[in-house]
Amino acid sequence: MTTNALAGIESSGTIAQNDVYIRIRTELLVIGDSIITDRHHASNNNYEDDDPQNQIGGIIPSFTLSGWLRHGMESVLQQHDTTACHPGEANANFKRDGVYERDLEAGYHEKGTCLDSTENGCLVFDLFGGFEDRPGKFMRRPIQFSPVWSTVDYTHGQAEGHYRRLNRNVVSRNVADNRQPLRNAELDAVANLDGSWQLTFRELKPEFIGLLAETIEYLDTHQTEFSHQLGGARNFGAGIVDCELINPLYEERELKRVFDRGKNATAAMEKKDTRWLEDCRPKFVRALETRITEGS
Numbered sequence: 001m002t003t004n005a006l007a008g009i010e011s012s013g014t015i016a017q018n019d020v021y022i023r024i025r026t027e028l029l030v031i032g033d034s035i036i037t038d039r040h041h042a043s044n045n046n047y048e049d050d051d052p053q054n055q056i057g058g059i060i061p062s063f064t065l066s067g068w069l070r071h072g073m074e075s076v077l078q079q080h081d082t083t084a085c086h087p088g089e090a091n092a093n094f095k096r097d098g099v100y101e102r103d104l105e106a107g108y109h110e111k112g113t114c115l116d117s118t119e120n121g122c123l124v125f126d127l128f129g130g131f132e133d134r135p136g137k138f139m140r141r142p143i144q145f146s147p148v149w150s151t152v153d154y155t156h157g158q159a160e161g162h163y164r165r166l167n168r169n170v171v172s173r174n175v176a177d178n179r180q181p182l183r184n185a186e187l188d189a190v191a192n193l194d195g196s197w198q199l200t201f202r203e204l205k206p207e208f209i210g211l212l213a214e215t216i217e218y219l220d221t222h223q224t225e226f227s228h229q230l231g232g233a234r235n236f237g238a239g240i241v242d243c244e245l246i247n248p249l250y251e252e253r254e255l256k257r258v259f260d261r262g263k264n265a266t267a268a269m270e271k272k273d274t275r276w277l278e279d280c281r282p283k284f285v286r287a288l289e290t291r292i293t294e295g296s
């Protein structure tokens, strides 16, 4: 199997492989209590929260990642002076009055109203689906992580990462209490995450890749903005993500090489980088611009 998502696109106009990979690097990621660990299996039932020897791996569910990507795509579309589907139903009981209406004025349209004028809806709707029982056009897979680099398979959307359960204490401010804890909260966190996020397209349109390429660049540039950090604990610097679209022209062994600290890009990879940047990427971005201009 090749990971070359765009093989043959120029000669035949069809895309052989539908997998695209995003490199995700972050020092600290907190996504509530939703990290699924294999601690029981890995620790032989001797897991201690604070033992640095724990070899805990697990799975980062994709809901948070998907929301982060979607919000980035919405921002890119708005920069192109078009609107995106609001992620919430118009008739939902939102917690804050007026927020939904304000969102609509800030670059969104009511979810699904784009179907009134176009067959496939706006690009966000086309990609994410979720209305009138339409499935989205791409699958956002979870990221499986492990602290043991040699076991990480980047071609299957895996990452190196170190799981820790963090304890946060809210303590009394009264001097007489000597910082007596008032409340204790436990957080699941992954530190030093570096890996690939695998996106599998059920249907691949050139404008999808154009939007994805622009969005990943946008998210990388805006990584410290509160609204574009990933997951929780943003005020504590968590979820600042270095991200890049791994050259879709790469083959499997080249994709693996990206994550090998001991090796640099080969001459063939550099040639593909030039081809991607100078030839392929602009074509996909033009397809994106054409679709936006056509009002769909």
Ligand SMILES: [Zn+2]
Pocket (backbone or CB within 6 Å): 084, 085, 086, 109, 110, 111, 112, 113, 114, 115, 121, 122, 123, 124, 125
């Ligand atoms: Zn829409």
